[in-house]
Amino acid sequence: MSKTLKLAVIPGDGIGTEVVAEGLKVLDVAAGRHGLAFDRVEYDLGARRYNATGETLPESVLAELRGVDGILLGAVGDPSVPPGVLERGLLLKLRFELDHYLNLRPVKLFPGVATPLAGKGPEDIDFVVCREGTEGPYAGAGGWLRQGTPQEIATEESVNTAFGVERIVRDAFERATKRANKVTLVHKTNVLVHAGGLWQRTFDRVAAEYPAVTTDYCHVDAASMFFLTQPERFDVVVTDNLFGDILTDIGAAIAGGIGLAASGNVNPARTSPSMFEPVHGSAPDIAGQGKADPTATVLSVAMLLDHLGEDKAAAEVEAAVSADLAARGSAVRSTSQIGDALAARVAG
C-alpha cells in the first residue's frame, strides 16, 4: 500500500536548483522504503522569474501552494535583484500568507563536524530554536516622516499578540516534552517591557500546564553569549521573530556553519502547508559548478518527513547525514556525489 503526497518544489536561484535535486534524490529513496510517494510540482520563483516578469509570488501560484502537503525550497536571490525584493515579496510573504508561525531551527553539532567553539563537542550542542514567524518586528508596521530631510523620523513597530505568542510558546513546550524537557524563553523584558511582559506572562501561564518541563529565561544579549559559552544549557529555545533571526544564525555558526543548517517554516496547526529549506543562500559565486554541499537541504528533507508524520523515514535520512558527516575526510566531492552517498546510505 502506498500513500501519495503533494510536494511543491521551489528550487530558486544559484545553487538552489543543485541542492534541491539532491534533496529530492534522497527524499525519493527514503519515501520508497516507507510506502510513500511524492507527486511533485515545480515552481519557478526567485530572481530569474522576477527579472523576466517582475513577479515575486503571483496569486495563482500562492493559491496552488495552499493545496499541497509540503514545500521544499532551495534558495533564492541574485545580485541583479534589488535587496529586499525577494525577501519581502517571496520569502516573508510565504511565511505570512501560509501562517508559518513556527520558524523551526535545530542547532545540532554532528560528530565529525568542526565547530568554531574551542572545547565544545556534539554532546554540548543539541537544541532547537522555536522562532516566532508571523509577527513581532517583522510585521512591516513602520514608516517615515519627512523622509530625506534632516528632520526625518523612521519607525518600526514590533506587533505582538496574545494569540501569536501563545501558540508558539505552546509549540515549544510540546516539543520539549519530546526532548530533554527544558524550555528557555529569550527576550529583552527589562527594556522592551510591553512585548516582553506579554511574552513573559504567556510563558509563565503555559509553563504551569507543563510541570515536568524545566523553564529558564535569558535576555537576548546574555543568550547570545551563552550560545557560545554554555550551549549545553539549551534544549528548546522560544523567542520572537527578530531575536530568533539573530540567534539561529549564531546557532548555525556554532553547529558547523550555515552550510549545514536546516530550517522549517512550519504551520503546526496544519491549516496550511509547511515549507522546509536550507538556511544558506543562493551563493551565485559557486553556482553551476557542482561545488555546493546539499547536506543542509537533505536535513531539511528530514524535517519535512518528520512534519508529515514520517518520523522513521526522517530518522533514516538524519542518520545517513550523521554517518556521512562522521566519515567525511578531506576528499572533495561534488554536489551530486554527496547526494548519491546520502541516498545510498538511506537505501541501506
Next chain:
Amino acid sequence: MSKTLKLAVIPGDGIGTEVVAEGLKVLDVAAGRHGLAFDRVEYDLGARRYNATGETLPESVLAELRGVDGILLGAVGDPSVPPGVLERGLLLKLRFELDHYLNLRPVKLFPGVATPLAGKGPEDIDFVVCREGTEGPYAGAGGWLRQGTPQEIATEESVNTAFGVERIVRDAFERATKRANKVTLVHKTNVLVHAGGLWQRTFDRVAAEYPAVTTDYCHVDAASMFFLTQPERFDVVVTDNLFGDILTDIGAAIAGGIGLAASGNVNPARTSPSMFEPVHGSAPDIAGQGKADPTATVLSVAMLLDHLGEDKAAAEVEAAVSADLAARGSAVRSTSQIGDALAARVAG
C-alpha cells in the same frame, strides 16, 4: 602644574564597590604621573538606595552629575529589586538624560586571554562597536491593548531620527580614521526597511565625506555569525541600540568574557559628562569576598582617561592591563591584589 577634574563615582551594588575601589587606585597612579588630579564625589545609587528610599535617580543627583567631568560606575542590581527597575530608572535614564548617544564597546582580545573561538588570536580580534545609545527600540515607545486578555496586543516602537543616526555614524567614521580606516554598518535593511533605509542612506552620505575609509554592510544575523567566524573582518562597527546590545555581548564573549569587557556611555559632543563602566553586573553571589576581577573596571578607567584627552595616561593603563593579562598564570589573586599589581605596573 596640575589639572583637577571632577569625577562622580557610582560604586553601586555587589562587586561594584570592590572593583571601583581598584579602578580608582589605578586612576590615581596614572593621573599623578600626568599632573592630573581627580576631585571625587561618591553617589550612593543602585539597589541599596532603591530598597531604602524607593529612589533610583533623584533629580538633585542628576543635576549634580550634569556638572562633573566624568562618571565611573561599578555595577548595580540585586535580586531584591524587581527586574527592570534599576535598568530603566537608573542606567537607561542616565543614558537618555546625559545624551549618551555613543555606547562605545571595544572588542579586543589581549595576548594571554582565552577566547572561546578555536584558532583565533589577538591579531584577529580587535575592533570597536559604536552602538547608538539614545533611540531605536530603546525609546520606550510601546504599549498594550486589552492587556491580560486573549485579545491582548503589545507593541514596541523603534524610533530613529536623522539627527540621531547621523551623529553616531559620524562618530564611527571619525574613529575609523584613527584606527584601520574601515566602518561596517550592521542593520537589518531587508526587513526593517524604514529604519534600515534611514541608516543606510545616512551611512552612504557620511561615507562619501571619508573617501579613505572602506565601508561594509552586514545584516545583523550575518554579523553575529561573522563575529565568530571572521572577527578580523571588523574595525569599527556602527549599529542601532538593540543590535548593538546583542553584538557587544557576543563581542565580550569572544574577547575573553564579560568579566573583561569595558564600556563607555559617551557624549562625544561634550554637552554632558560621559560615563564609563565594566559590562559585567553586580554578581551578588561573589560579592564581599574579594573574588571579583577588577580588570574590566580598570579598562573602563583607561577609556575615561582617553575621553578626557589624557591619551598617554590611558595608554599606560591599557598597557598595564595588557602586560598583567599576558603574565597571568593559574595563581588566584584577590580583587585588591590585581588592583595593586595593575597600579604598580602603571607606576612603572
